[in-house]
Amino acid sequence: MVTQEGCYDPREWPVEQLPIRNIHTLQVFINAWANKTFPDRIPEAALTKLVMEEVPELLTHRKEKGTAAIGGEMADCFILLLDLCEIWGIDIAQAIHDKMEINRKRSWDLDTATGFYHHTCEGTAPIESEGGTHD
Numbered sequence: 001m002v003t004q005e006g007c008y009d010p011r012e013w014p015v016e017q018l019p020i021r022n023i024h025t026l027q028v029f030i031n032a033w034a035n036k037t038f039p040d041r042i043p044e045a046a047l048t049k050l051v052m053e054e055v056p057e058l059l060t061h062r063k064e065k066g067t068a069a070i071g072g073e074m075a076d077c078f079i080l081l082l083d084l085c086e087i088w089g090i091d092i093a094q095a096i097h098d099k100m101e102i103n104r105k106r107s108w109d110l111d112t113a114t115g116f117y118h119h120t121c122e123g124t125a126p127i128e129s130e131g132g133t134h135d
């Protein structure tokens with residue numbers, strides 16, 4: 001369980017001992033499980049499955065069964081994403097941190113027709129000084 005450098009290797013931990021609130025540890029653990037369970041998986045197919053099957057399942061479950069019943073479907077989405085992060089060498093904790101640095105500096109507008117928010121400018125400059133919008 002402990003590497004030569006004195007670090008814990010989450011791939012070797014019994015599941016009941018995993019500090020599952022650490023998202024990078026979870027990413028490594030899920031990838032190790034997927035490597036054993038789905039050794040021939042194709043990353044692009046997994047991404048397509050996420051978009052075409054798991055996200056629609058999440059939307060359907062929430063609509064039909066309510067928010068309290070969607071934990072498993074949310075987990076399906078995250079499991080696929082975290083496995084892909086590990087396959088493609090993305091430390092999701094760092095990627096989220098970096099993206100939130102950008103998002104916090106953006107301005108956002110609500111499209112009332114869709115209910116979606118879109119960013120309207122980068123950085124801290126007001127929208128007027130940007131000369132328009134760009135999404």
Ligand SMILES: [Mg+2]
Nearest residue numbers: 054057073076
């Ligand atoms: Mg599902």
